[in-house]
Amino acid sequence: MIEKITEVEYKRRYVIGLDTGCNTGFAIWDRQEQMLIECYSVMIHQAFELVLKYRHECFVRVEDARLRKYITGGREKLQGAGSIKRDAKIWEDFLTDKNIPFEMVAPKNNRTKLSAEAFKKLTGFKGKTNEHARDAAMLVFGFNKNI
Numbered sequence: 001m002i003e004k005i006t007e008v009e010y011k012r013r014y015v016i017g018l019d020t021g022c023n024t025g026f027a028i029w030d031r032q033e034q035m036l037i038e039c040y041s042v043m044i045h046q047a048f049e050l051v052l053k054y055r056h057e058c059f060v061r062v063e064d065a066r067l068r069k070y071i072t073g074g075r076e077k078l079q080g081a082g083s084i085k086r087d088a089k090i091w092e093d094f095l096t097d098k099n100i101p102f103e104m105v106a107p108k109n110n111r112t113k114l115s116a117e118a119f120k121k122l123t124g125f126k127g128k129t130n131e132h133a134r135d136a137a138m139l140v141f142g143f144n145k146n147i
Helices: 044-054 075-097 116-123 131-140
Strands: 014-019 024-030 035-042 058-063 102-105
Touching: 014 044, 014 131, 024 044, 024 131, 035 044, 035 131, 044 058, 044 075, 058 075, 058 131, 075 102, 116 131
Parallel strands: 014 058, 058 102
Antiparallel strands: 014 024, 024 035
8 A cells, every 4th residue: 555645745855765574674865965874774663763763854665575476485485474564564554653654665666685786886875784774775765756
């Protein structure tokens, strides 16, 4: 489900990207400065606190595994996919309850699995990252369109 975004909400300075999972990828794109200012992974409860910190200045994009059309792999992969889907629902409920504008993004609509080197070259971000952080960053990198 994609929340309707109003013009007032769209003028928010920051766009936060979240890659759900045990290690929640967290990234912030500063629309004014046109750069990534945060890119790392945290535990889910820490990500909630970070989003609340920016709640009046942000728009959030969450990778939503529920929108994935297929899952390959064995039983363990299916269980992991189930927990990631549950996390997407938790984020959707949290953002709705806190009245923070957001959109849920299908995994196929995000460029993922970039190597650290390719990510650094593409984004110019100099900090240390992991796969989850890079996936979150790609949800928001260059995000500037009107919706």
